[in-house]
Amino acid sequence: MDRRTFAAVTTAALAYPAISTAAAGAKTRVAVIGHTGRGNFGHGLDTVWMRMPETQIVGVADANATGMEAAKKRLKTDAGFQDYRQMLKAIKPDVVAVCPRQPDQHRDMALAAIEAGAKGLYIEKPFCRTPAEADEILAAGKKHNTKLAVAHRNRYHPTLKTLDKLIADGALGKVLELRGRGKGDRRGGGEDLWVLGSHVLNLLHYFGGDPQTCSAVMRQDGRRVAKDDVREGNEALGLLAGNEVHARYEMKSGVVAYFDSIANDGTRNAGFGMQIVGSEGIVDINCDRHPLAYLVAGNPFKPGPTPRPWTPISSAGPAKPEPLQDLAETVSHHVGPARDLLASIRDNRDPLCGPKDAATTVEMICAVFDSHRRGSRAVALPLKFRGNALSQL
Numbered sequence: 001m002d003r004r005t006f007a008a009v010t011t012a013a014l015a016y017p018a019i020s021t022a023a024a025g026a027k028t029r030v031a032v033i034g035h036t037g038r039g040n041f042g043h044g045l046d047t048v049w050m051r052m053p054e055t056q057i058v059g060v061a062d063a064n065a066t067g068m069e070a071a072k073k074r075l076k077t078d079a080g081f082q083d084y085r086q087m088l089k090a091i092k093p094d095v096v097a098v099c100p101r102q103p104d105q106h107r108d109m110a111l112a113a114i115e116a117g118a119k120g121l122y123i124e125k126p127f128c129r130t131p132a133e134a135d136e137i138l139a140a141g142k143k144h145n146t147k148l149a150v151a152h153r154n155r156y157h158p159t160l161k162t163l164d165k166l167i168a169d170g171a172l173g174k175v176l177e178l179r180g181r182g183k184g185d186r187r188g189g190g191e192d193l194w195v196l197g198s199h200v201l202n203l204l205h206y207f208g209g210d211p212q213t214c215s216a217v218m219r220q221d222g223r224r225v226a227k228d229d230v231r232e233g234n235e236a237l238g239l240l241a242g243n244e245v246h247a248r249y250e251m252k253s254g255v256v257a258y259f260d261s262i263a264n265d266g267t268r269n270a271g272f273g274m275q276i277v278g279s280e281g282i283v284d285i286n287c288d289r290h291p292l293a294y295l296v297a298g299n300p301f302k303p304g305p306t307p308r309p310w311t312p313i314s315s316a317g318p319a320k321p322e323p324l325q326d327l328a329e330t331v332s333h334h335v336g337p338a339r340d341l342l343a344s345i346r347d348n349r350d351p352l353c354g355p356k357d358a359a360t361t362v363e364m365i366c367a368v369f370d371s372h373r374r375g376s377r378a379v380a381l382p383l384k385f386r387g388n389a390l391s392q393l
Helices: 003-015 065-075 084-091 103-115 131-144 159-168 190-195 197-208 327-332 335-347 355-373
Strands: 028-034 055-062 095-098 120-123 147-150 175-181 211-220 244-251 256-262 273-278 281-286 293-297 311-314
Touching: 028 065, 028 084, 028 103, 055 065, 055 084, 084 103, 095 103, 095 335, 103 120, 103 131, 120 335, 131 147, 131 355, 147 335, 147 355, 159 273, 159 281, 159 293, 159 311, 175 197, 190 197, 190 244, 190 256, 190 355, 197 211, 197 244, 197 256, 197 273, 197 355, 211 355, 244 355, 327 335
Parallel strands: 028 055, 028 095, 095 120, 120 147, 175 256
Antiparallel strands: 175 273, 211 244, 244 256, 273 281, 281 293, 293 311
16 A cells, blocks of 8 residues: 555545445444463453444453453443354354454464455454464464554554645755654663564664665663573563664665664653654654654754754644644553554555554564574565564574
8 A cells, every 4th residue: 555545545544434344224343353471452452342333342351250240241242252263153144253362372362353355354462473373363364354554553654644734845954863762661672672662663664665675773771682681571572582672774765774672771661652854954753752752953963053842743744733643542541543453444455554564563573583593684574484583593
C-alpha cells in the first residue's frame, strides 16, 4: 500500500464507522485470548471491541481460571474457556484478539485462530520472537486469506499522512537521517529493543522503506556482550543480553536509520520515539503521546538569533487545531486499528500495520543480534539465519 492510500484509509478508519464484515445488521463476532500472569490481556486489546457497536465479544479464553472468570465479567460474556483451542472450535469467531504481551504464545495462538477459520486477527506486540515464527504465521495467513493486524498503534495515527506531506513538500529540506530511541529506562538495551523499540523500528520502516542491512553492537556495562551475558529474557522474549544497544540500518529509500537504547539514560522516557532530521528542520515523533509530533523549523546544524519553537503537528498540519474528535481515545484504545482490521477483511487488503510490516519489525530486532555475533559487520535483510542469533554466540 502506498502512502497516499495509507492516508485515505487511515483518516476514514478513524473518522467514520467501519462496515461490519458480517451480514447487514449483524455484528462481527470477536473472541478474546488472554493469559493472566503471562502477559494478561495486553494494553486494551480485549476491551476495544466493547467500544465499537459493530462488534460483539462472544467468548474469552484464559488458562488461569480466576483470570478467566474476571475476564468474563469485564467483557460481559458468559462464554469462558481455559483452553483457547476449545473456544475457537466451539465459537468459530469472525475475529480473534491475541492479547497476551508475552510473545512466546503468539505463534501457537495465531496459528490456531487461523486454522479455526478466523477472518481477522489483532495481535499484541511484539508480534513473535523470531523471523522463523513470523514465516509460519505469514504462510498460514496467506493460505487461509486471514487478515492480520499488529497493535503498533502509532502506525495507524492519521498524523503520519501529514508528516508525509510535509516531507514531500520540502518542509524539512533534504531528509538526512532517521533517529530512533527506546525508553531508556531500567529495561534499556536488549529488552527495550523488543518491548518499546518495536514501536520505533516499525515507524523507521514506514518512513525509510524496507531495511536492506543492519550493523549493530550490544554492550553490557560498557563492554561488548559475550556468550556469558546471554540469558532468557523477561516477558518471555527469548534469549537476551546487554543493557546498551546501538544499531544502524540502510533503508530502501536511501536514508540511513539509527536506533539506540541505554539503560537508565537519564531522559525520563522523553526520547521514546524517533526524529526525521532534514537540512531545513526536524520532526520529532513521540510514541504513544499526544500530540504525536512536533516540527522544529530551520537548519538543525546552524544556530539562529532566536529560540526555535517546537510546533505541534495535528492531522491538519503544524500549529493547526486537531479536527478529528476524540483522536486520543481512538488511537490509545485501538478503535482506529480495530476498525481498519474490519475494513481490511471487507476490502480484501492488508491492514495498515499488517503481517509483512510486523514481520519486518521482528527481522530488524533479530538483525541486531545477528550483526553483533558477527563482530558488528553489516548483515543483509531478510536474514539468512531465521532464529535468535544470540544462541550462536
